[in-house]
Amino acid sequence: DAGVTQSPTHLIKTRGQQVTLRCSPKSGHDTVSWYQQALGQGPQFIFQYYEEEERQRGNFPDRFSGHQFPNYSSELNVNALLLGDSALYLCASSLLQLSYGYTFGSGTRLTVV
């Protein structure tokens, strides 16, 4: 049973560019949440998708947007990249009811130069 798959694993972008990160959830999960983890910090909630809609959003600017597809996979898009966007981006899948917790992918390491 495949867990959560994220791609790419590493990415280097230039300030001002746009980036798309991808996530395939664990089989049977219908909810995808995205987190940003800066170096030495805990994961910060970006947003959550369920039934192809954004259900919750953290304190992130509109430059961060996402999408969920009918097969439950998801994308995170970041426009007008800033140096401060450099971080590990984690995708977590779950059922909507969180009693089983999240299953995390290994993340995408984004470096903005």
Add this chain to the structure above:
Amino acid sequence: AQSVTQLDSQVPVFEEAPVELRCNYSSSVSVYLFWYVQYPNQGLQLLLKYLSGSTLVKGINGFEAEFNKSQTSFHLRKPSVHISDTAEYFCAVSDRDSSASKIIFGSGTRLSIRP
């Protein structure tokens, strides 16, 4: 809204010694509580969770945690640590009664094991 405070950013301990990683949470509603572990350059792995019932929760790799509602704490313990336990540990909380909740993480505690 919920929040999590991990009281120690780093905990050094000798191999085979006991360890406790402290976590306090704040919430106006009933909560689920979690501990996750993150090894270098990896995602987060669930160690254990408290949903309801017994306040002592046992997880993987010999870890356990105790939920204390009056002190709003959920400290993680292991009676004897190994070099392989070197990692970052995150305490987390979510709203138990919401149909669409998110998990809020603390800032993490780095556990370093000395031989």
